[in-house]
Structures are given as C-alpha cells and as structure tokens.
Amino acid sequence: MFRLRRRWALGLLAGGASAVALGTTEPALGEHHAGRLARREPPPVELENQAVGEPWWPPQDARRNADDRHRQIQGYASATSVAPGETIDFHVAVNPAGRYRISVHRLGWYGGAGARTLVTSPEFDGVPQPVPAADPATGTIACRWPVSWTLRVPEDWTSGLYQAVFTSADGWRACTPFVVRDDRRAAALCVVLPVTTWQAYNQWPMDGRTGKSLYNGFGSNRRRDPRVRALEVSFDRPYADAGIPIQLTRDHDAIQWLERNGYDVSYATSFDLHSGRLDPTHHRGLVFAGHDEYWSLAMRRAAERAVAAGTSLAFLGANSVYWHIRVRPAADGRPERVVACAKTMPDPGQDAAGPTVKWRSLGPAEQALLGVQYNGIVGAPQPLVVRAADHWFWAGAGVADGDRIPGVVGGEADGVNPGGPRPATAKSAVLSASPYRTREGGQQVQNAHLYETPQGGLVFATGTLCWTMALNRPGHRDDRIERATANLLDRMTGRSQGSAGRPGPGPAAQG
Template sequence: MFRLRRRWALGLLAGGVSAAALGITESASDPQHTGTLTRRQRPPVERENRSAGEPWWPPQEPGRDADDHRRQIQGYASATSVAPGESIDFHVAVNPAGRYRISIHRLGWYGGAGARTVRTSPEFDGVPQPVPPADPVTGTIACGWPVSWTLRVPEDWTSGLYQAVFTSADGWRACTPFVVRDDRRAAALCVVLPVTTWQAYNQWPVDGRSGKSLYNGFAPNRRRDPQLRAREVSFDRPYADDGIPIQLTRDHDAIQWLERNGYDVSYATSFDLHSGRLDPTRHRGIVFAGHDEYWSAEMRRAAERAVVAGRSLAFLGANSVYWHIRVRPAADGRPERVIACAKAIPDPGQDAVGATVKWRSLGQPEQALVGVQYNGIVDGPQPLVVRAADHWFWAGTGVADGDRIPGVVGGEADGLNPDAPRPAGAATTLSVSPYRTREGGQQVQNTHLYETPQGGLVFATGTLCWTMALNRPGHRDERIQRATAKVVNRIVGRRRPPVRPGPTDAQ
C-alpha cells in the first residue's frame, strides 16, 4: 500500500556489529556450531560469501537506466524461481534495435560488495517489442515476447536472490529478479521473497497511458486512477522503468544482514509457498523479509501448518497477509503467471475460500497469524518506543521502557487490534509507538512476539523500516541489530558468532 521512491543506492556497503554486540557466544560443545568447521561443512551461503563480489548495479553514465516512455531495453523472466539444473527464459526488447547482453548477479553480502557476477551471456541482436493492450475485463497486460536467451542454472549455484541485468550496446540497462531455490537441502532459515506483492505494485508501462497495477490505471489526463486499476496482473511483463521492483530494497537489507552474520539461509518465493515446492516445516524458521501484503489461501495455510508443527515465523516488514489473492495460469496454461485480486465484492471469480478482498473481511484477520495487523501509513518516520525492556528480546541492548529509537517506525505500521482474534501462546508487546497517519489520524505501532504452544516463535516488527535499521547506511541501529539477532538465534538454535562482522556504522 505504501509506494517508495525508486531511486536508491543498491550498492549498500552496509557495516555490521561485533559478535559480542549481538550477544552471541560460541559453544565448542555443539560440533555443528563451532568455529572449526571445514569449508565443506559450512552452510552453502557462508561458503558463497567468501567469494569476491562486486556491486550488481554499478555507477554508470547518468541517465542510462531504461524508462517506460522510451523503453530503451527491458525484459522479464519466465519464472519467479528455479532450482539448480532447471532452465529459465528471458524475454528482452531493445529500442531501437541493436546488440545487447545479459549478466546474472547473485545478491548477498560478499564483504560489503553486495553481489557477485555469476554469468554473462554472449551478445544478441535485440528488436523492439509491442506493449499489448490490456484485457478489457481484467485489465491484465501480458506480453508474448519471444524467448531471447535460455539459461540452465548450474548445479553448483547457491540459493539466493538473483538479478538478470540487460545492457544494450549503447549502455542502456534494465533488470528483472528471480530466485534460485535449494530443493535438496533444508537450511535452518528460508527467506520468502514477496513476488506477489512486487507484481501487485508493478504499473508497467508507466507511460501515462496504458500501464496498470492492482492499484491504478491511467486516466485520459495521464494521472493515476484507482477506478481504472487491473483486477488481475501478469508476470509476463517487465517491472516498471529500470526493472527494480518497488519495495525490493527492504528485502535486500534483510538479505545482506542475514548473510553478513553467517546464518544458514536459503531462498524461495511467494509462489513456492503457494505451490508446496517450499515445505516450511523442513526449516526451523521462515523469514518474510519485506513488504509481504498479497497472500493466497495456500500460502496462509502453509504458514499456519508450520506454526502448528512448532516452526517459527519472522515478519520483518509490516502490512503482511493483508489481501487475499488467487493464483492463475497464463492463457497458454503456464502455471503461476497471474495473480487476481478484485479488492471488492462482487468478485466474479469468488471460490470456496471467498472473494479476493482483505483477509479480515473474510473473518480471518491477519492478527490471528502474525500477532498484529496493519493500521496505517506513517506520515514521516517516527521513533520506536520501547516496551517490556526486561524481556529477553531487549536484554543486552541497553534500553529502558520509554526509550525512543529514532526513525524505525515508517512506511506502514502494524498494531494490536483489541477486536481481532489473537493467536494462542505467550505474547509480548515490545514497542508502543504513537504515530500520525498520512490521513491525519492517530495510531499506535506495536512490535510483537509470541511463543507458540508447540515451541516456536512468531515475531512481527510492525514497521516497514525495520530492515533499514538492520543494514542500511545512515539508518542502522545497534539496538535493533542486537534484538533481531536474539530472535533469529533462538529460532535456529545458533550460538556461534557471525563469520564476517563488518565495521560498526558511525551515525
């Protein structure tokens, strides 16, 4: 629901904190978690981050990022995730016609470089491709561009968030994301990338005429109009302008923090949770790293089964599990290429689960799973006000009740709703932060944690700015880093220190 400015520094040269600052100690009694593991025994992501990296979106000549008016170069992928050994297609348009190449980059820590280049294609001849008309009923824009390049993912590629970067011979560039899964090995943590939410916000092409998202279309005066929004959106199209999805920065902050601190982590997408390719009970914890607003019934039931099985969930953003969606195949039958969300009744596609409206409108408020639920858009960053400072979550951070941690509450916020059902388990409210909404009202943000009867944890930060406080220069806060590490360490049963602590952020 909250639209972030899209120009940002993706070369996040984020710093870390020491192991002692994170409250992590090493235990030689646990051979799985000692500091004497061989390279072969170390988790794949830890080994991967020992490779030399380089920024995946390096500075170039100003003004060379593609835009939706001229569409100098743009493309999309045939899938949101693939496993090693599987293939993924890229569909690329170049305007005017000319040569281009595709480079593949894995996003991670890499000593602060932020990414590693893993493959560069040969040069290809590219041509312009059309913007198809929107479906007159659903508003869907689905491109049928031909395949430009097929990549078979090597067996040794590490699970992660990858970016395919399309660069034309005259220096224009755009990109599209995809995830490499690890279906063979169950890491302690699995990060679920919210591709359904990325696509819900995607209004490609943002040309003032034809683009549509689940939020807006364009009126004749070229202004965005919610009444002209799409009811269904397709993954068979580029992301707007340079191809970086709105809100991806928040996921990237979480990825860098987790990998910087050496956690055993793998990656999947919303569709993997939806389809069952990701079985959350195989992992100790599932991390929903960013803005994860659009959930199918299958996604929600999978998360609920994980909780019942004693697994843990960490919601590092806000406004999670808000809209109910249906997942549809493309017109040619390819699965998981369209998401539908009518956002109003009547819903012509309503099924046994109910209409594609807010989960709370179906009698299933998100608070029943997450512990808190969305209550507003924050009118400018606000401090997080500490509550329950004697809880183990805050132990060792030096905070007291009422302390204010600046800038942590922002974007969108969650809070406890006394009229909504609350999950079973011992719950603790870790912050009580008053804020003014964008509409001028008053609300209260709550960070929340509950321990389930089955022995798991469900943690919700209740703000979209939490991962910035973990990782982003100028926003990092050591108290937030320490507290978050305590939660994650409890989830994975980890006691050893980070592999590569970075320099403390001087703010």
C-alpha cells in the same frame, strides 16, 4: 563494523540457544553443543560470500537506466524461481533494434561488494516488441515476446536472489529479478521473497497511458487513477522502468544483513509457498523480509500448518497477509503467472477459496497469525518506543522502557487490535508501543509483537516497514535493532549468540 560483536564474544556465552521460552533468562550453552558448533560445516551461503564480489549495476550510473516512455531495453523472466539444473527463459525487447547482452548476478554481502557476477551471455540481436492492450475485463497486460535466451542454472549455484541485467550495445540497462531455490538441503532459515506484492505494485509501462497495477491505471488526464486499476496482473511483462520492483529494497536490506552475519539461509518465493515447493517444516524458521501484503489461501494455510508444527516465523515488514489473492496460470496454461485481487465485491472470478478481498473481511484477520495487524500509513518516520526492555529479545541492546530508536516506524505500521482475533498462545510480548500520526491525520500506535506457539516455535512481527533499513542501510542502521533481530533469529535457529556477530565491514551504526 557491527559494534555488538565484541559484546557477544566477551560475555554472553553462558546462556543456551536451545530454550525458546519467552522469559528474560539467557539460555545455557552446553559444552557438547558449543563443540559441535565450532566444528560445523559452513553453510553454502557463508562459503558463497567468501567469493570475490563486485557491485552490480544500480545505482552506480542511473543516467543509463531504461525508462517506460522510450523502452530502450527491457525484459522479463519465465519463472519467479528455479532450482539448480532447471532452465529459465528471458524475453527481451530493444528499442531501437540493436545488439545486447544479459548478465546474471547474485545479490548478497560479498565483503561489502553486494553482488557477484555469475555468467554473461553471448551478444544477441534485439528488436522492439509491442506493449499489449490491457484485457478489457481484468486490465491484465501480458506480453508474448519470444524467448531471447534460455539459461540452465548450474548445479553449483547457491540459493539466493538473482538479477538478470539486460545491457544494450549503447549502454542502456534494465533488469529483472528471480530466485534460485535449494530443494536439496534444508537451511536453518528460508527467506520468502514476496513476488506477489512486487507484481501488485508494478504499473508497467509507466507511460502515462497504458500501465496498470492492482492500485492504479492512467486516467484521461494521464495521471494515476485507482478507478481504472487492474483486477489481475501478469508476470509476463517487465517491471517498470529499469526493472527493480519498488518494494525489493526492503528485502535486499534483510538479505545483506543475514549474509553479512553468517546465517544459514536459503531463498524461495511467495509462489513456492503457494505451490508446496517450499515445505516450511524443513526449516527452523521462515523469514518474510519485506512488504508481504498479498497472500493466497494456500500460502496462509501453509504458514498456519508450519506454526502448528513448531516452525518459527519472522515478519520483518508490516501490512503482511492483508489482501487475499487468487493465483492463476497464463492464457497458455503456464502456472503461477497471474495474481488476481478484485479488492471489492463482487469478485468476478470468485472461486472456492472465496472472494479476493481483505483477509479480515474474508475470515480471521491477519492478527490471528501475526499477533498484530495493519493499522495505518505513517505520515512521517517516527521513533520506535521500546517496551518490555527486560525481555530476552532486547538483551544486550542497552535499552530501557521508553527509549526511542529514531526513524524505525515508517511506511506502514501494525498494532495490536484488542478486538481482533489472537494467536493460540500462553506467552506473548508487546516489544514496542510507538505513537504515530497517519497520513490522513489520525492517531495510531505501532507495536512489535512476539509470541511462542504451543509447539515451541516463535512468531515475530516488527509492525513497521522500516525495520530492515535499520539493519543495513547507511544512515538508518542501528545497533539496537541489529542486536534484537540477532537475539530473535538465534533463538529460532538454536545458534549460539557467540557466533552471531561475524559481520564484514559496514557503515557505522546510527542513532
């Protein structure tokens, strides 16, 4: 169990959650505010997590996971997000031909079960489907498989990350993710899931011949080769092998922690931010939970407008807002089905938004929004070295300057670039300064960073890809990171700190 719960309950109700200044004093909680919180209506996600859950398929039996060489069963969805009342199509291939079902699961906490099964389809007849040739100009692989099943999302489904699981009659399984939005209610926090980055890394099919991502294709030696990568990738194809995007686990750790701790959250995707379906100003804060590397101009402008309006942003990963992308429709006109990122000049598809290269080459570097920017791939996981321990961010975590929290700096890292653009703020704090050696052997320093906007919002960046692992994952979970994250999100939402430690049972904290 989250061991910080008792500390919150015993002594920290004297402060108030209304103040957001970046000082070291805990805010004061008025009696009328405390009474309102005590009588509040439970948010939909809290009610949803009272339902009986059951573990969904992975990774309990990886022996029956589909793979890209045999493609026993695979599928994709017609949309990355839908609202209750809308429909979503699933396109499924089965090899060899045979019967199969589709089950839909919502991922959350559910008392530690981790998911809840919402619906199972009738049994269908499945047949093999072709792997299209890559577009000779862009490398795009876009399937045109027929619709296998159309689901109308029930009106009472709770916003969240869902998985459609495809199961063949002989037990092979694969899946594809999608998000159910809540367009009718403004939750305190909206978690924005980085589908553009998920697809950028997707090299379906991983067959040694055909698959392409924005990073690699397959060379003549059947090995990954960046020289034959795609310039554009399509959502009209499965995710590789069993269908779980390789970066999704980072988001999943954040989702479980947020729901375990009873935060009022809803969910959306990169494309919802891009299109305007998600209005950030309807929420107290946006949480970018995982690896959120690929951003369109519309996404960045929406985030900047949100900051200007006083909305808070929390980036719980690293290497965010790094590549500028172009979002295109499918060949048949369906919107938001292709992500383009040439990465080098010239960009054959350049439009009025500019070339699809690094943001720091196109205009203001990501540091202008985040407060930090990408500075390297971490060679081996390193401790996060605490700085500004007297800041309210670290309150109750029991840390001192120079304390080392094992394994938190990993994957990729960000740091403050003294020569880069800085956010418009009079109050900022560097909350860690962690030396690390890059994969190439150079030396860098990771920084977690927090600043207050002139409009009173907060913008926080962890500066590491391993932060959410320290929130939730067995063997990595750490009380100090949990407490600091709760301090941050409580400030963002105005939630009393006495209400923040309400987790279900979980693994013991590490470190």
